[in-house]
Amino acid sequence: MKSMLKMHGLTLAGLFLAANGGVMIYLAAGTIKYWADINWMDVIGEGGTCLILCVWLVMLLRGRPAGRVTRLLSLGLCFTAFSMWMDMLDEFIRLPPEAIWDNWLETAPMPVGMLLLTLGMYHLQQEQRAINAQMSKREQLFREHRLFDTLIPLAGAQYLRQHLRQALEQAETEQRPLSLIAIDLDDFSQINQRYGQAEGDQVLQVMAQLLLFNLRQQDMLCRLAGDRFVAVLPDTGESQASVMAEDMRQSIASLAHRTQRYGERLHLQATTATIMALDEDEAQVLKRLNTALALAKPRLARSA
Numbered sequence: 190m191k192s193m194l195k196m197h198g199l200t201l202a203g204l205f206l207a208a209n210g211g212v213m214i215y216l217a218a219g220t221i222k223y224w225a226d227i228n229w230m231d232v233i234g235e236g237g238t239c240l241i242l243c244v245w246l247v248m249l250l251r252g253r254p255a256g257r258v259t260r261l262l263s264l265g266l267c268f269t270a271f272s273m274w275m276d277m278l279d280e281f282i283r284l285p286p287e288a289i290w291d292n293w294l295e296t297a298p299m300p301v302g303m304l305l306l307t308l309g310m311y312h313l314q315q316e317q318r319a320i321n322a323q324m325s326k327r328e329q330l331f332r333e334h335r336l337f338d339t340l341i342p343l344a345g346a347q348y349l350r351q352h353l354r355q356a357l358e359q360a361e362t363e364q365r366p367l368s369l370i371a372i373d374l375d376d377f378s379q380i381n382q383r384y385g386q387a388e389g390d391q392v393l394q395v396m397a398q399l400l401l402f403n404l405r406q407q408d409m410l411c412r413l414a415g416d417r418f419v420a421v422l423p424d425t426g427e428s429q430a431s432v433m434a435e436d437m438r439q440s441i442a443s444l445a446h447r448t449q450r451y452g453e454r455l456h457l458q459a460t461t462a463t464i465m466a467l468d469e470d471e472a473q474v475l476k477r478l479n480t481a482l483a484l485a486k487p488r489l490a491r492s493a
């Protein structure tokens with residue numbers, strides 16, 4: 190709240206002053222209505238709309254960084270909220286019949302606000318396109334940020350299952366192959382034990398970045414659980430997926446990760462497994478992938 194006031198205090202102060210100014214002007218020019226003369230339906234409709242617009246304004250200012258889009262949208266909301274506020278005031282204050290300026294105060298800010306909101310929405314759409322391009326390896330077929338992990342900025346198992354269901358349908362409709370890679374760090378629990386949970390978190394974050402670098406634009410990476418990641422690769426056969434999995438394994442093995450505390454070098458190793466989706470649902474695909482990974486684990490341990 191503090192940072193919002195610091196960044197957008199001027200906008201909020203402007204709206205507050207304009208709303209107060211409106212009350213002053215109406216009070217100076219008119220008389221307060223009797224209780225019985227107040228049309229409460231209008232008060233609820235106009236006042237409620239004004240209140241909701243103010244709530245949207247606060248949500249917008251709290252949720253977005255400062256910049257052109259935020260400025261345009263917040264100004265648009267301020268103008269429309271002010272228009273509704275002025276509209277509501279005449280339910281409480283009776284102005285002389287010859288006054289026509291109040292129509293201007295009620296009506297004129299509305300189209301200005303709508304115009305600013307439209308401009309803001311246009312630039313928001315442009316901004317969203319740029320963000321979508323950056324996010325494409327993390328979310329594709331739908332957006333549900335409740336399913337995103339805050340520690341490692343990737344979607345989790347629930348998102349993976351929903352994404353996979355849609356990707357399987359798409360692959361079947363288009364008659365194209367779909368492959369999956371599972372990547373699991375070896376002996377990750379030892380990193381936690383030896384260097385602490387915070388260092389383990391750091392390793393997972395670095396690993397997620399590294400895996401994203403190894404993927405193409407159309408691929409999608411999720412964190413299935415703990416130190417296990419899954420990449421969904423549309424339009425990809427098993428042999429191509431195996432090559433990509435090996436690249437990922439090697440890039441993890443050659444990563445020179447140093448601990449935050451003493452800067453010791455950690456030698457990370459990962460096991461990967463690759464499968465191509467057959468005529469099966471997402472639960473069967475994931476089960477087969479997990480089995481393939483479990484089979485790959487002991488093989489690595491034996492060869493070490």
Ligand SMILES: Nc1nc2c(ncn2[C@@H]2O[C@H](COP(=O)(O)OP(=O)(O)OP(=O)(O)O)[C@@H](O)[C@H]2O)c(=O)[nH]1
Nearest residue numbers: 373374375376377378379381386387389390415416
């Ligand atoms: N730091 C950290 N650790 C986590 C997180 N989620 C799970 N873990 C830990 O990850 C470890 C996973 O253990 P295992 O599944 O045995 O994996 P592993 O030690 O790599 O063993 P193998 O996979 O058999 O090589 C557990 O010790 C969990 O406590 C997390 O978000 N952060």
